[in-house]
Amino acid sequence: MIIIKGKGVFSAVGIGKILFITKRDTEIKHKKSENFELERTRFKEAKASALKQLAELYEKALKEVGEEHAEIFEIHQMLLEDEDYNASVNELIELAQFTAEYAVRLASDRFAAMFSSMDDEYMKARASDIKDVSDRIIDNLLGRVSKLEDTDGRYIIFADDLTPSETVMLDKRKVLGFVTRFGSSNSHTSILARNMNIPAVIGAEGIDEAMNGKTAAVNGFTGTVYIDPDQETLKMISELAEAINKKKQLLEDLRGKENVTLDGTKIKLYANIGSPEDVESVLKNDADGIGLFRSEFLYLESDDFPSEETQFNAYKKVLESMGTKKVIIRTMDIGADKQIDYFGLSKEENPALGFRAIRICLAYPEIFRTQLRALLRASVYGNLGIMFPMITTFDEILEIKGIVNDVKSALYSEGIAYSDSIEYGIMIETPAAAIMSDVLVPEVDFFSVGTNDLIQYTLAADRQNPKLESFCDTHYEAVLRLIEYATSCAHKYGKWIGICGELGADTRLTERWLKMGIDELSVSPAFVLTVRDKIRKINLKH
Ligand code: PEP
Ligand code: MG
Numbered sequence: 001m002i003i004i005k006g007k008g009v010f011s012a013v014g015i016g017k018i019l020f021i022t023k024r025d026t027e028i029k030h031k032k033s034e035n036f037e038l039e040r041t042r043f044k045e046a047k048a049s050a051l052k053q054l055a056e057l058y059e060k061a062l063k064e065v066g067e068e069h070a071e072i073f074e075i076h077q078m079l080l081e082d083e084d085y086n087a088s089v090n091e092l093i094e095l096a097q098f099t100a101e102y103a104v105r106l107a108s109d110r111f112a113a114m115f116s117s118m119d120d121e122y123m124k125a126r127a128s129d130i131k132d133v134s135d136r137i138i139d140n141l142l143g144r145v146s147k148l149e150d151t152d153g154r155y156i157i158f159a160d161d162l163t164p165s166e167t168v169m170l171d172k173r174k175v176l177g178f179v180t181r182f183g184s185s186n187s188h189t190s191i192l193a194r195n196m197n198i199p200a201v202i203g204a205e206g207i208d209e210a211m212n213g214k215t216a217a218v219n220g221f222t223g224t225v226y227i228d229p230d231q232e233t234l235k236m237i238s239e240l241a242e243a244i245n246k247k248k249q250l251l252e253d254l255r256g257k258e259n260v261t262l263d264g265t266k267i268k269l270y271a272n273i274g275s276p277e278d279v280e281s282v283l284k285n286d287a288d289g290i291g292l293f294r295s296e297f298l299y300l301e302s303d304d305f306p307s308e309e310t311q312f313n314a315y316k317k318v319l320e321s322m323g324t325k326k327v328i329i330r331t332m333d334i335g336a337d338k339q340i341d342y343f344g345l346s347k348e349e350n351p352a353l354g355f356r357a358i359r360i361c362l363a364y365p366e367i368f369r370t371q372l373r374a375l376l377r378a379s380v381y382g383n384l385g386i387m388f389p390m391i392t393t394f395d396e397i398l399e400i401k402g403i404v405n406d407v408k409s410a411l412y413s414e415g416i417a418y419s420d421s422i423e424y425g426i427m428i429e430t431p432a433a434a435i436m437s438d439v440l441v442p443e444v445d446f447f448s449v450g451t452n453d454l455i456q457y458t459l460a461a462d463r464q465n466p467k468l469e470s471f472c473d474t475h476y477e478a479v480l481r482l483i484e485y486a487t488s489c490a491h492k493y494g495k496w497i498g499i500c501g502e503l504g505a506d507t508r509l510t511e512r513w514l515k516m517g518i519d520e521l522s523v524s525p526a527f528v529l530t531v532r533d534k535i536r537k538i539n540l541k542h
Contacts, residue, residue: 002206004226005223005224005225007185009201010194010197011199011220011221012244013220013240014198015215015229016153016215017154017215019156019157020207021157021158021159022159028102031098032096033097033099040090043093043141046137050080050136054077054133058074066309068309068310079129079130080133085130088107088110092107101142104138105134108131108135111130113127128303143212155174158211159178160180161181163338179201179225180202180204182203183464183466184202186452186455191272191452194526199219215227215228217237219240221240251529254286254536259288259532261540262538265514267518267535269288269520269528270522271291271522271528272292273318274297276318276321283321283322285526289322289325289327291328292330293327295332295371298310299334305370311374312373315374318382319379320382322382322383327384327385328387330386330388330389331388332357332360332367335355335357337351345360362399365403372404373410377411383421385446386422386424387424387426387427388400389429389450391430393432393436397440401443425448426448429449429457430453431482433486434485437486441492445495445496447498449499450500451474451483451501452503455503459479480509483518488517496519497517497520504522505523507534510531514535514540
């Protein structure tokens, strides 16, 4: 048994087989193989898996986002069956004796160059598709992210680190836990683990690819990972799992109960989600609504800008599933750690302080308009709130409102309905927004505090950098005072304020939030009942 220490970022435990995920951007090395027959079989099997994955993706997309979005997976299947492409890969394997992955990489580059040089726009666009399907085959050959789609089992995912777009592509039903070499408590992998209610350990420096396929037991309480655990360790982890289950059962009694303190102060307790699939867990955990829907998942899981129709269907689905309960959708927060190739953004020295979120939306209003049109059209299917991330100035809000009004006028003149009771809010996640709360608040219906970013910007400590964990004292007065000030400004104007960052679920601060007058807390679905339990034990009169 090998024992590896890291930092636990979600207190759960798990036992399972390890799937070590390597990155898509790893270079495929020029490599010869001695056994071309083996390489040919490897290619054949990886291609068969790719075809199966694409057929499944087609069915999934058809159900979730409609024919228009699903079609691309049919095109990818056709490309994989292309005779010239297959002949080219096999030739490179047999004649040049390259490994299957290197042969696929070369064939992919050749075909992509050929498509790019064509005059026909449709054929030109196939260049990125051939790269994509080839990457899928290489993924299968090397055991990279998409390999998960092709497996029946459930795994503990090991990786150096996972980007938000990699995590969004994972089939969550097959993930039992995360162990990463890098990452930080507030990185999106950690947030995802909390949303999924599974153990996660970051900073586990001792992991390596040779562990692929072995058994791991993960203790998210202590940040310990056991490779090839012995009987005693397995027993200890199973007992912990049982204790967690017992505690969950106790919390079950809180289902359907109010979020009210002993002295009668009520608070709204909402949940955060990252995709429409998470709604099930919101309802299961009895949240009053959704306080943050990170809409960027739609952009991250797509190869091109998601169309208005695709977005409309996703938002409508969430709103309908939540009935009359509030659903606050945040407009896309791309940039910083959430980079997307097709946005074509240039590399930045300091992406967290860079071209991100609302800054991109205001610079490219066409992208923003498409999202707003989809949101407004979906608004008639439920109780929608829209909020805008990364606000720093008053002028940004005026500009946003101008665009929202233009979109409304266009829809009106096209005879398309939208709700006129949508609430519009901004995230308070920069110190500038918090300090200017009194100036910003008259222009909005609500504030939602993004503590993950507010902490990193206030303490000047990159939330992605594991070396800075010790500089991130999340309870530091500097952050709490900013939130307190924003709360007093919101209330002065009769507006409400919530917290949707991870700090909202920190029960050591629940009493402080209630004392300062926070009206809403939005937490990972798994924390709803724990926070409710805490609220119901507080007496603000004492
Ligand atoms: C935050 O910054 O606290 C927040 C909720 O947004 P995100 O974590 O998506 O940046
Ligand atoms: Mg944020």
